[in-house]
Amino acid sequence: MEILVCIKQVPGTNKVEIDPVSGVLKRDGVDSKMNPYDLYALESALRLREQVGGKITVITMGPGQATEIIREAYAMGADHGILVSDRKFAGADVLATSYTLSQAIKTAGHFDIIFCGKQTTDGDTAQVGSEISEFLGIPSATNVTAIHEAGEESITVEMGLSNTVETVEIQLPCLLCVDKGIYQPRLPSYIKKKLTQDREITVLSLADLPDQSTARYGLSGSPTQVQRIFSPDVNDDQQLWDGNAEELSQRLADLLIGQKFVRR
Amino acid sequence: MSYKVFDDQDYKRILEIVGDCDRVLYRDDVGEDYSHDELGDITSHPDIVIKVCSTEEVAAVIKYACSQRIPITPRGSGTGLVGAAVPVEHGILLDLSGMNRILELDEENMTVTVEPGVLLMDLSQFVEENQLFYPPDPGEKSATIGGNISTNAGGMRAVKYGVTRDYVRGLEVVLPNGNIVRLGGKTVKNSSGYALKDLMVGAEGTLGVVTKAVLKLLPLPKKTISLLVPFPSLDRAIGAVPLIIRSQAVPTAVEFMEQEVIKDAERYLGLAFPVTNADAYLLLKFDGNTKADIERDYDSVAQICLDQGATDVLIMDTEERSETVWKARGAFLEAIKASTCAMDEVDVVVPRSCIGEMVDFIHKLQKTVGIRIKSFGHAGDGNLHIYVLRDELTDIQWEQRKMSAMDAMYKKARELHGEVSGEHGIGYVKQPYLKESLAEDLLLIMQGIKQVFDPDNILNPGKVCW
Numbered sequence: 001m002e003i004l005v006c007i008k009q010v011p012g013t014n015k016v017e018i019d020p021v022s023g024v025l026k027r028d029g030v031d032s033k034m035n036p037y038d039l040y041a042l043e044s045a046l047r048l049r050e051q052v053g054g055k056i057t058v059i060t061m062g063p064g065q066a067t068e069i070i071r072e073a074y075a076m077g078a079d080h081g082i083l084v085s086d087r088k089f090a091g092a093d094v095l096a097t098s099y100t101l102s103q104a105i106k107t108a109g110h111f112d113i114i115f116c117g118k119q120t121t122d123g124d125t126a127q128v129g130s131e132i133s134e135f136l137g138i139p140s141a142t143n144v145t146a147i148h149e150a151g152e153e154s155i156t157v158e159m160g161l162s163n164t165v166e167t168v169e170i171q172l173p174c175l176l177c178v179d180k181g182i183y184q185p186r187l188p189s190y191i192k193k194k195l196t197q198d199r200e201i202t203v204l205s206l207a208d209l210p211d212q213s214t215a216r217y218g219l220s221g222s223p224t225q226v227q228r229i230f231s232p233d234v235n236d237d238q239q240l241w242d243g244n245a246e247e248l249s250q251r252l253a254d255l256l257i258g259q260k261f262v263r264r
Numbered sequence: 265m266s267y268k269v270f271d272d273q274d275y276k277r278i279l280e281i282v283g284d285c286d287r288v289l290y291r292d293d294v295g296e297d298y299s300h301d302e303l304g305d306i307t308s309h310p311d312i313v314i315k316v317c318s319t320e321e322v323a324a325v326i327k328y329a330c331s332q333r334i335p336i337t338p339r340g341s342g343t344g345l346v347g348a349a350v351p352v353e354h355g356i357l358l359d360l361s362g363m364n365r366i367l368e369l370d371e372e373n374m375t376v377t378v379e380p381g382v383l384l385m386d387l388s389q390f391v392e393e394n395q396l397f398y399p400p401d402p403g404e405k406s407a408t409i410g411g412n413i414s415t416n417a418g419g420m421r422a423v424k425y426g427v428t429r430d431y432v433r434g435l436e437v438v439l440p441n442g443n444i445v446r447l448g449g450k451t452v453k454n455s456s457g458y459a460l461k462d463l464m465v466g467a468e469g470t471l472g473v474v475t476k477a478v479l480k481l482l483p484l485p486k487k488t489i490s491l492l493v494p495f496p497s498l499d500r501a502i503g504a505v506p507l508i509i510r511s512q513a514v515p516t517a518v519e520f521m522e523q524e525v526i527k528d529a530e531r532y533l534g535l536a537f538p539v540t541n542a543d544a545y546l547l548l549k550f551d552g553n554t555k556a557d558i559e560r561d562y563d564s565v566a567q568i569c570l571d572q573g574a575t576d577v578l579i580m581d582t583e584e585r586s587e588t589v590w591k592a593r594g595a596f597l598e599a600i601k602a603s604t605c606a607m608d609e610v611d612v613v614v615p616r617s618c619i620g621e622m623v624d625f626i627h628k629l630q631k632t633v634g635i636r637i638k639s640f641g642h643a644g645d646g647n648l649h650i651y652v653l654r655d656e657l658t659d660i661q662w663e664q665r666k667m668s669a670m671d672a673m674y675k676k677a678r679e680l681h682g683e684v685s686g687e688h689g690i691g692y693v694k695q696p697y698l699k700e701s702l703a704e705d706l707l708l709i710m711q712g713i714k715q716v717f718d719p720d721n722i723l724n725p726g727k728v729c730w
Contacts, residue, residue: 012582031487031555033582075579184536187492187585190566190577 001054001150003045004111006101006129007038007073009066010122018229034069037117039185044147044178045115046077046186052150055079057108061089061101067201074196075188082108086205091219094123098131099216103209105136108202113155114175118143126177133175140175141168145182162260267722268333270311270355278312278356281324287315287362297342298357299350302404305608306347306692310337310357317362319436319444319475326473327442329356329722337724338469340381340408344415345609346691348468352726358473360410366390367476373450374481375433380410380474387479397484399425401517402687403594410474416466418687420517420549420593423509423644425482427687429465436476437464440718450478463713468689469724471717485551488516489558490580492589493569494542498522498627501544502620504572505643508548509616511568513561517549518644519593520623525600525640529592532599537592538585542575546643547593555581596640597649604636606654608666612677613647613686625676626650633672635665647686674700690728698729 012031034042045056058073060066061084070081084104092100105111114136116129133140146158148167159166160179170176206217215221241248256262268274275290282288289295290312300307316322329336335355342349351357364381369391376391376398385405391398402412402419411417413435418427434448447461448454454461464472495501501520508518522544526537539545548565552558566577580586601607614622623639626648630637636655641648652669654662674684674697684690684697699707710729714721 036582036584039584184538184588187538187578187580190491190579191570193579 001048001052001113002109002111003049003054003056004105004108004114005038005042005045005056005058005073005078006114006116006132007042007058007060007069008035008117008120008122009033009060009062009069010035010120018231032065032068034072035117035120035122037119037121037180039117040178040180040182041115041117042073042076042078043183043185044144044176045113047183048113048147048150049077054112057082057111059084059101059104059108061085061092061097061104070201071193071196072188074199075190075193076186077189077192080202081199082202082204084204086207086217088206088214089218091222092217093222093224094125094127094131095223096217096219096221098128099135099221100209101128102132102135103211104204105132106210107204107208110173112172113150114138114173116175116177118177118179129175129177136173136175138173138175139170140177141170142177144176144178147176147182267335267353267355267725270334274328274332274334275312277328278314278325281328282314282316282321287317289313289315294357298339298359301342301344301347301349303345303347303607303609306350306352308350308352308354310351311354313357313359315359315362319438322358322360322438322473322475323442323444325356325358326438326440326723330441330720333720333722335722335725338410338414338473340411340414341383341406343404343407344411344691345611345688346685347693348414348689348691348724348727349411350692352692355722360473360475361408363475364408369394369396370450371396375450375478376481377476377478378409379476380408380413382409383407384409384412391481392484395484396481398431398479398481399516400428400431403597405594409477409479413465413474413477414468415687415689418642418645418647420519420642422642422647423518424514424516424551429462431480432461432465432477433480434478435461435464435474437472437474439472440720440723444475445472448478466689468691468728470714470728471723473723486553487555487558488549488551488586489555489562490550490586490589491546491548491562491566491569492539492578492580493546493548493566493574494539494576494578495544495546495569495572495574496542498544498623499620500573501546502623502643504546504569504574505619506617507568507572508546508565509644511564513550513565515548515562515565515644516551517547517642519547519641520643521545521547521593521596521640522638525596525638526592528599528603528638529595532602533592533595535588535592538588539578546574547589593640597651600638600651600653604653604655606662608652608670609688610650610652610670610673611647611685611688612650612673612682613645614677614680614682616644616646618680618682619643619646619648622648622676622680622682626673629669629672633665633669635669637669642686645686646682670697692727695728695730 009032012033056078057080058078059082119126143160144157145160148156154169154171156169299309335353337351338358339349361381363379365379368377399421400419401421402417412428416429550558550562636653639650690698
């Protein structure tokens with residue numbers, strides 16, 4: 001089975017500062033890492049490969065230093081990596097990013113299953129996965145919380161939706177956005193890291209992609225305009241409840257269910 | 265030695281001293297929690313609990329207790345494991361957990377001045393927000409710094425950074441006669457007479473009550489990377505430790521753990537450990553200023569581990585990755601506790617070169633004595649945490665087997681030139697073992713020291729070297 005995993009390099013800490021003047025994330029001097037949600041996508045791919053065999057390719061779009069996370073994916077067990085990188089891709093919003101990735105995926109070959117994480121910790125839009133599937137014209141499932149059965153023609157997965165759990169059988173090729181917690185991601189291996197330190201990474205630039213119209217890429221291909229980025233207010237409201245154990249436990253249970261922290 | 269029994273008259277006087285009845289709990293108002301510590305092996309109720317809020321108040325209460333010969337026991341969060349904060353002679357329990365202010369951060373002298381009730385987790389968060397670092401790192405983060413000082417707590421970074429005593433620059437202490445003294449201060453050096461400050465650290469509240477501490481800080485290392493190293497057997501894992509310590513790169517922590525304890529922690533926390541296929545693991549932590557620096561450091565250590573039979577070396581270079589593993593490590597004690605109905609602990613420390621022999625001995629002891637024993641600990645500094653578990657044993661079986669297991673373990677530790685306690689202290693319950701391990705002269709000196717500080721023996725009586 002040919003498996004592809006989309007990964008992204010994000011700031012290494014959650015405490016990223018926002019430049020008050022430009023409203024842009026301060027990335028200088030900040031460590032970077034693989035988007036934590038993508039670890040679940042990669043782990044799902046590794047488990048699937050253990051089950052049905054095949055090859056795992058990871059793909060990322062970003063500057064040259066994004067090869068670090070491809071090396072990291074190698075140390076976790078991925079077979080091949082593609083970096084999609086070109087100055088003309090800079091400033092891409094979700095639409096342009098998804099389009100660029102879909103073009104690169106078409107160039108890279110045929111994949112039976114494409115795994116994406118639920119969202120990234122920097123952009124947080126949770127749209128790129130679904131948009132890639134649209135551009136590729138393949139079905140997708142989001143919020144995938146379990147993978148049941150993978151066959152030659154289709155795969156059966158569980159989608160954790162807000163009120164229900166939906167089990168779907170999806171025809172291959174398809175794209176799956178997996179949820180956090182589907183599996184515990186494995187740790188990168190020092191042995192694998194050493195073994196793969198010279199492994200090749202394919203680099204694709206605009207010149208390699210089928211659609212050469214620059215208007216679809218980067219800033220010019222991005223209809224989204226960011227007005228302002230700010231940290232959300234932290235809500236530290238507190239409530240004090242009085243009552244006996246029975247009343248209080250009922251009230252607490254109602255609240256947790258109402259806020260969807262637990263399922264009834 | 266007999267004490268005055270605390271009565272209503274004393275209660276009245278205490279109320280006058282404290283002047284706030286909300287901070288005084290008397291007789292039936294004293295909660296059950298105040299009668300034991302974390303392990304709960306020994307219980308004894310205080311007559312009165314005073315939630316003190318200032319040095320002067322502590323001094324006034326102690327002065328009164330001294331004048332009336334009422335025993336007085338200081339207590340922090342009650343997370344101790346050897347009964348040091350249990351008022352075995354009843355009387356007054358001084359609850360210092362409310363004295364929890366961080367008083368001063370002195371960036372020029374790299375010190376922080378705190379009250380004793382500050383929790384370890386709050387202290388580290390505070391200094392780290394200021395790009396500074398308080399290295400002692402015991403597993404129990406809800407312990408108070410006063411408790412840490414009283415036991416000379418060690419923790420997981422001891423391999424590289426040392427223990428609490430190494431970071432206490434100065435103390436404000438209320439002596440058993442109620443006088444307030446300052447020991448040490450912000451100076452880096454001090455060769456002025458006997459090292460009383462160092463004596464107070466680890467005295468378990470028997471020589472004075474710490475009401476303020478000046479702690480030494482270091483610059484905060486910018487980055488840490490941990491390695492989780494699976495081994496096919498515990499022997500192999502422990503065997504690698506001396507070689508790791510001897511290598512150029514000094515890890516901040518070298519912990520060992522076994523499959524079974526990890527399983528307990530997974531169950532207890534409801535989380536999945538990222539690897540499960542090895543019998544034993546070493547958990548190593550490195551710190552430094554850049555990822556590249558640390559990677560250079562750990563490379564030689566990773567090679568040593570592989571040469572010693574490790575099946576791989578797993579890298580935890582992000583917060584998420586480290587968190588799952590260190591969270592499990594931090595919960596071992598609670599997880600083991602949850603796996604049985606009662607337990608007792610041993611916190612012996614042996615020379616690092618002997619840790620393999622000690623662990624091997626404990627493994628075999630389970631069979632000879634017929635009791636379940638679990639251990640984990642600081643492989644890098646020779647300090648083992650060993651837990652003897654009751655499970656289905658009857659009262660008599662439990663008492664007998666526990667005693668013979670404990671005796672055997674302390675005897676073995678002595679043979680290996682180890683000490684009774686690495687970091688939990690002696691408190692109440694470990695006194696017989698301390699007495700066995702100390703030369704008679706030394707025990708007499710310890711008792712003499714107590715006598716000089718506290719001739720009436722009112723401060724935390726019945727502890728350490730009683």
